[in-house]
Amino acid sequence: MQNSQMEAVTLADLGPGQSGCVVKVADDALGHNLAAMGLVRGATVSLNRTAPMGNPRIYAIKGYQLSLRNEDARKVLLRLS
């Protein structure tokens, strides 16, 4: 991947109102589970809300709301859009 503009941003780094495009999902059981929930390469995802203690957070993906802990959201690499 030569794109110079691309930083290693994970889903957990997404700021309020920011959105991104999924580049890569971790290749483990959780990653496969996340992929089944719609977090596949190319999907657009944005941050909706954060829980009282900053974790978990709610993301908008494929037209619905998905709640993930930050440690799990780190399994998803994004390209900011």
Place this chain on the structure above:
Amino acid sequence: MTHDVKIKTLTVALTGNPNSGKTTIFNKLANARESVGNYPRVTIAPRERLIEHRGRQIMLVDLPGIYSLSARTPEEQAGRDYIHFKRPDVVINILDSGNLDRSLFLTTQLIEMGCPRIHALNMFDEARRKGISIDTPALVSMLGGPVIETVATTGEGLDLLLDAALEIADPATPPHPSVSVGYDAHLEAAIERVRTQITELHPQEMSAQQSRWLAIKLLEGDDEILTREGEHKELIEQVGTERATFKQHHDESCELAFAAGRYGFIHGLLMEARTVSAEIPDEAMLHTRVDDILLHRWLGLPILLGLMWVMFETTFTLGAYPTDIIKSGVDALSGLLGGILPDSMIKDLLLNGVLAGVGGTIVFLPNVVILFFFLALFSETGYIARGAFLLDRLMHLFGLHGKALIPLIMGYGCNAPAIMATRTIEGRRSRIITSLVTPFMCCSARLPVMMLFAGAFFSAHAGSMVFAMYLLSIVTALGSAILFSKTVLRSMPEPFVMELPPYRLPSIRAVLFHMWENAAGFLQKVGSVILVGSIVIWFLQEFPREITFSQNYDAALTELASQPASDERVSEEERLTAERDREKLEKSYLGRIGMAVAPVFEPMGFGWKDTVAILTGVVAKEAVVASYAVLYAQSKESEGLMSAISGTMNPAQAFAFMVFALLYLPCLATIGAIRREAGSWKWVGFSVAYSLGLAWTLALIIVNLGRVLL
């Protein structure tokens, strides 16, 4: 499971995502029609019901709500195995019309399995309000099966659903042209190579569709399928090579590529068959506003606690009224039977065994019903998922899931329904931890014990002592949760991946059904465990019948009766009767067991009477105070009981007894609930051993500290 059903009964399985309205459709279909039979749900086995439609018997099967058929969770595995091995005649795939992108993921897997299926575009009204319009006829050809628009809550389209099921099960109906989910060229080539190998190994056994499905499952690394094909070494090797090569060339595994391919297929399909209006509908705006308040970073938690308090408060204050009515009903029945039946052992068994035990438990029915009303309300509206979201961080510190809050709070009322409420937690590990720690919550049945001891030994600080017990119960529950999550239940990590469903107005019917189902479960338990337990305790207490008393009480009483009536005579009579009852109990099997077990409590200095009280408390915690009343031959309400026991222990022992009574064992009803929710006697055994060990050790420490300090 095999069922004794008549020939030509059609098996129709319902499958779909959680929150897709699947269970509402099942209940609606099952209840609107005359039910021919009812097979209540046992643990996680699918719910089934035999119904009749247009003269045809249909066995409806409600499979657990799942997002995928990859067999990653027990629910997914149950769903997949049912469809794969039981081969239902028709699968009804319930889709959330407002959320087709994700709903159709499961559909792509059903398409590949090649089962005859019908697609229900459920909550069609909600989707329309969201500004979504769907080209239903176009979907029919793209999905390869009938597509029916339904609204589960109003019942719209449900008849058409069954009509379609009958039609596609009819051999005369020409099959729908089969469709296939296409993947990128490299994956397709790999599928084809594996498929060729499969057809060589299983010649003539499989259709093209079946071998393609098997090839895809193998390439996806499905452990179970791989084991099943284990005898074909060359196939396993080939699959392994294909997977490794693919990963090398694509920088992603086959699993991820298949998921991306499925979502690609769905994307293409929806581009053609769906249009979404650009403007945000009012309803969606409203939902966002409501979430702005309920999920607010500062207000969210206080609101949640407030709602929990309302639920708790209503359950026990409002519940008290019907409880009183039931109680007086039980009393009236007991009085009536007492009047009618001639004095006999049977009468005694009925009144003091069965009616006392069953009646004593059934009074909790109103509390159970009200609790489940609130739970149904919270889960149907979508608030439970939000509560879990708000609390997950906090609960995670204790190795628990956000949703564990509800059972823990409910445990302050009654442990048995609280453990039933762990069902709302999806992950098996979190569910087991929660059911194991919920019994530590100081339920309302333990309150009288705490009040008796606090009043008898710590009268100046009785309130604080009871409050300390409440605190100790939550501390023990959370502490044990940390311990379990770091030791016995460590091996199965469970991430928190939870869909936040949109807010929905609950249908009264669904809420009532939920209440009824849980009330029925509770009554069933009363009719089995409690009934048997009460009878056993009664027998132990009443036998042996022939007891050699230390003095002839009856003769003494008869003699007293002949004396002129006076206050002295009455009190002497009471004294003698009480003395006789005490001796009878002491020499009964229960008394003997108490004396035999008493050495266990010797280090704490508890006597045999305390032992008997502890033992009877296993049936139901209320029995502890009742036993003391019988043992000290005092009426339950009287101040006498407090003064009678106040001299028997020192304060440290009394405190130790309170702690012991708080923690020592789940009652029978709770044990039954743990068995049901945790799914095995192994966990019941663990729970019993752990809580007994913990209670005993703590009590011993307290008594010894008392010796040193006091």
